[in-house]
Amino acid sequence: MVRRIVIVGGGCGGATAAQFARKTDRTAEITIIEREPYPQYSRCGLPYGISGIIPDFANLIEAPEERLKKNRIGLHLGTEATSVDKVNRVVHAKTGDKAFELPYDSLILATGAKATVPPIKGALKEGGKPGELKPGVFVLRTIEDARGIQSLGHKGKRAVVVGAGLVGLEVAEALMVRGCKVTIVEFLHNCILAMVDEDMAQMMADAIAKHGVKLFTNYQATEILGEEKANCVVANERSTGEERTFYADLIVIATGQRGETELSKQAGCSVGVTRQITVDDRCETCEKGIYAIGDCTEYPDLVTGKPYVSGLGTIAVKMAMVAGVNAAGGDESLPKGFLITRATEPFGCQVAAVGPTTPQLEAAGVKPVIGKVRSFTLPDYYPGRKEIFVKVMAHPQTGKILGAQIVGEDRVHMRINAFAVAIQAGMTVQELAKLETAYCPPAAPTVDPITIACEAAKLKMARGVRPA
Numbered sequence: 001m002v003r004r005i006v007i008v009g010g011g012c013g014g015a016t017a018a019q020f021a022r023k024t025d026r027t028a029e030i031t032i033i034e035r036e037p038y039p040q041y042s043r044c045g046l047p048y049g050i051s052g053i054i055p056d057f058a059n060l061i062e063a064p065e066e067r068l069k070k071n072r073i074g075l076h077l078g079t080e081a082t083s084v085d086k087v088n089r090v091v092h093a094k095t096g097d098k099a100f101e102l103p104y105d106s107l108i109l110a111t112g113a114k115a116t117v118p119p120i121k122g123a124l125k126e127g128g129k130p131g132e133l134k135p136g137v138f139v140l141r142t143i144e145d146a147r148g149i150q151s152l153g154h155k156g157k158r159a160v161v162v163g164a165g166l167v168g169l170e171v172a173e174a175l176m177v178r179g180c181k182v183t184i185v186e187f188l189h190n191c192i193l194a195m196v197d198e199d200m201a202q203m204m205a206d207a208i209a210k211h212g213v214k215l216f217t218n219y220q221a222t223e224i225l226g227e228e229k230a231n232c233v234v235a236n237e238r239s240t241g242e243e244r245t246f247y248a249d250l251i252v253i254a255t256g257q258r259g260e261t262e263l264s265k266q267a268g269c270s271v272g273v274t275r276q277i278t279v280d281d282r283c284e285t286c287e288k289g290i291y292a293i294g295d296c297t298e299y300p301d302l303v304t305g306k307p308y309v310s311g312l313g314t315i316a317v318k319m320a321m322v323a324g325v326n327a328a329g330g331d332e333s334l335p336k337g338f339l340i341t342r343a344t345e346p347f348g349c350q351v352a353a354v355g356p357t358t359p360q361l362e363a364a365g366v367k368p369v370i371g372k373v374r375s376f377t378l379p380d381y382y383p384g385r386k387e388i389f390v391k392v393m394a395h396p397q398t399g400k401i402l403g404a405q406i407v408g409e410d411r412v413h414m415r416i417n418a419f420a421v422a423i424q425a426g427m428t429v430q431e432l433a434k435l436e437t438a439y440c441p442p443a444a445p446t447v448d449p450i451t452i453a454c455e456a457a458k459l460k461m462a463r464g465v466r467p468a
Contacts, residue, residue: 003028005327006091006102008081008263009110010034011043013294013316015063017108018073020324028328031074031102033081033093038143039063044313046146047167050153051174057143084267086287106289106327109269109277110320111260113295113311115139118255120162122224136230137251140171152250155179160233160248162221164191166344168254169204173346175252176213183214183246185221185235187255195342196351196405197358199372200391203407207349219244224251257311259296274298274309281333283323291327293319302337303355303402303423304364310340341420343413352416355403355423358393368393368402371429371457375449377411382441386410390453392419392429399428399461404453415450429454429461 005021007014010032018030040063048054068075079095084107091102117123117131117139125132133139138149149171153159159175161168164186176182184191190201191208208215216235223234225245232247259276261269269285269292272278276298283291294316298307315338325332343352361368371392378385388408394401404419406412422432433454439446 003106003328004102004104005030005106005108006104007032007108007110008091009112009294010036010040010063010075010077011110011112011294011316012040012062012313013112013320014108014110015040015068016317016320017110017291017293017324017327018068019063019071020321021106021108021328022071022073024325024328024330029074030072031076032068033076033079033091033102035078035080036142037078039065039068039075039077041143042313043141046140046143047170047174049143050146050150050171051177053177057146060143081263084263084290086267086290089289104289106291107267108323108327109264109267109285109290109292109296110294110316111263111296113141113257113259115141115145115253116256116258117253118221120221120224120253122226122230123253133253134224134226134230135228136226136249137224137253139253140167141257149175149250149252150178153178153180157181157249158247159183159250159252160185160246161252161254162233163254163256164188164215164217165194165254165256166192166342168252169208169346170344171252171254172208172213173211176211176347183248184208184216185219185233185246186215186217187220187238189218191215191217192344192351193357195344195357196353196407197391200351200353200389200405200407203389204347204349204351207347211347213347216244216246257295259309261296264290264292264296272298272307274307276309278307279319281322281336282326283319283334284326291323293323299334300337301356302335302339304360305337306364308338308340310338312340312342314341335424339420339423341416343416345413348409349407350409350412351405351407352412353403353405354416354420355393355401357403357405361393361402366402367396369396369399369429369457369460370394371453371455371460373449373453373456375452376445377408377449378443379441379445388412388415388449390415390449392450392453392457394429394457394461396461399430399458401427401429401432401454404450406449411444415448418450429457433458
């Protein structure tokens with residue numbers, strides 16, 4: 001009997017799951033349902049399409065229809081999955097006015113997430129469809145969103161970005177590259193605080209200022225003005241209540257995302273404390289034969305053990321590989337938790353991190369010992385060396401590495417991968433300080449900054465210095 005596998009969502013998660021299901025079962029009938037008109041493309045590449053570094057948004061497509069067809073994977077573009085009949089194991093779908101059914105033996109929910117818009121007065125179009133934004137106001141989630149932002153982001157135009165997380169900063173940089181006068185309005189007291197600690201985030205804030213982009217932190221956007229089209233953002237300074245108006249030709253709201261869980265809940269799948277779908281290490285939900293992956297799911301943080309929603313493409317792909325194999329009758333599993341290894345590089349400032357931030361560790365009941373050093377990417381005598389800051393957080397009793405953050409202009413991202421390996425292996429700062437690293441004057445210093453940071457934490461522990 002031919003196995004029938006239906007995948008709802010054709011992004012990086014859904015398309016990857018299909019490929020791994022095909023590798024596992026060469027005869028299965030595999031079908032992807034995707035609401036957008038495009039097959040799998042890189043959402044992470046959208047800011048670089050806006051800036052023009054990627055010359056055409058079509059270049060972001062990673063799994064063309066021809067490749068899927070070659071692997072005998074069915075694809076329904078512009079199609080909405082409307083409901084799941086878990087009793088009869090049927091997905092009900094709709095393409096335009098045409099409704100149809102897809103029976104399944106295994107179902108993979110890769111429904112992703114949607115951009116969230118906080119309750120800002122005037123952000124929505126008056127008299128428009130539910131959730132429709134006022135002309136001149138954008139979020140960034142799809143190719144069409146990116147095209148809209150690019151269409152107004154011309155040289156000399158004023159752009160306001162609400163939100164200074166990863167997406168907000170990458171969009172702000174893209175608009176700066178296009179010649180816009182960019183202002184960022186952030187609710188928290190600094191940028192990218194979900195990614196790194198305050199001291200590391202300040203280096204990014206300094207880089208933003210050097211590029212002529214204005215960053216206003218601790219401001220809450222309360223209203224968007226403009227009748228036919230948005231023309232300014234009104235925000236209040238959270239400490240003083242002072243009101244400020246930021247005039248704009250376009251406004252991008254980048255305040256986060258929320259997983260699309262409506263279909264999964266209707267199918268009987270449980271959601272957890274984060275309100276996302278709970279899955280086990282096989283990516284299976286509480287409903288046997290129904291799997292879920294990516295932005296719509298929660299899974300434990302390896303260090304704290306607490307449920308976490310990552311929103312990272314890397315994790316979506318890892319989950320997809322597991323779900324695809326298992327949906328096709330194989331046996332694959334995830335690690336006990338994810339490291340949430342992350343990186344970004346706007347405004348010439350490379351930032352990378354792995355594991356929880358210090359506030360997240362403290363919220364989990366651990367006050368870490370911190371080793372932080374300022375170092376360089378090359379030996380002192382070699383031209384072209386760049387400054388780099390490395391911070392490692394360790395358990396105060398055992399020295400076990402819990403997290404790390406690196407900021408610099410060069411050679412940051414691969415170093416954080418070394419910390420990722422160390423955390424996954426359960427290494428201590430004492431052990432990593434002994435690591436033998438490669439040395440070559442044009443490529444690396446004699447003693448790598450990651451080992452120096454571990455040595456700093458190790459010495460604090462040896463001297464009985466209390467956690468910072």
